[in-house]
Amino acid sequence: MRLEAGLRELPTLKERLRGAEMITDERGALTGNRALRKVWRGNVALIGDASGTVDAITGEGLGLAFGQAVALAESFQTGDLDAYQKEHRRLMLRPRGMARLMLTLDGRPWLQQRTLQTFRKHPEIFRRLLALHLGVLPPLRLVRDGLTLGWGLLTA
Numbered sequence: 423m424r425l426e427a428g429l430r431e432l433p434t435l436k437e438r439l440r441g442a443e444m445i446t447d448e449r450g451a452l453t454g455n456r457a458l459r460k461v462w463r464g465n466v467a468l469i470g471d472a473s474g475t476v477d478a479i480t481g482e483g484l485g486l487a488f489g490q491a492v493a494l495a496e497s498f499q500t501g502d503l504d505a506y507q508k509e510h511r512r513l514m515l516r517p518r519g520m521a522r523l524m525l526t527l528d529g530r531p532w533l534q535q536r537t538l539q540t541f542r543k544h545p546e547i548f549r550r551l552l553a554l555h556l557g558v559l560p561p562l563r564l565v566r567d568g569l570t571l572g573w574g575l576l577t578a
């Protein structure tokens with residue numbers, strides 16, 4: 423989608439930008455989920471997008487890169503890069519799960535609609551999913567919400 427097409431769907435924003443001068447080229451980048459089997463070998467270790475990515479829809483790329491940098495620095499101290507591999511996998515787990523969850527809605531307008539209806543009806547589920555996304559809620563708490571969300575989707 424180009425900017426012009428996007429703005430057609432957001433009339434309020436389009437109105438606010440009317441008459442604004444474009445001062446740079448329109449730019450974009452590809453995004454996606456990519457997992458590597460190993461993030462280090464010999465004397466090379468990868469962090470950030472080079473070590474695997476989660477879809478940009480999660481907004482987690484920078485946080486992951488910083489978390490991985492801290493984990494890698496700790497592994498340098500102990501000289502144990504396997505520990506970095508394990509921590510890397512752990513750090514990616516939640517964002518990867520959330521990316522999968524969000525991308526399930528991609529290209530399924532009926533599911534998008536039902537999900538939003540369910541969130542409207544049960545705002546606490548949305549709040550808890552957001553908390554899970556931010557890592558302030560343990561995944562186990564989601565089991566109950568997952569069932570309620572599933573039931574909501576079936577009955578919306």
Ligand SMILES: Cc1cc2nc3c(=O)[nH]c(=O)nc-3n(C[C@H](O)[C@H](O)[C@H](O)COP(=O)(O)OP(=O)(O)OC[C@H]3O[C@@H](n4cnc5c(N)ncnc54)[C@H](O)[C@@H]3O)c2cc1C
Nearest residue numbers: 450451452453469470471472478480481482483484485487
């Ligand atoms: C559309 C989109 C939206 C995003 N939105 C968010 C968001 O809202 N929040 C968030 O946290 N993250 C977001 N991300 C992800 C985030 O941008 C990345 O996770 C983050 O930039 C990764 O940092 P990095 O340093 O690993 O890689 P990069 O930022 O890609 O840095 C790598 C650098 O290496 C340079 N480089 C490549 N090859 C060479 C070479 N051979 N020699 C020298 N230099 C080289 C590149 O030019 C680049 O500057 C988004 C990503 C995309 C694509």
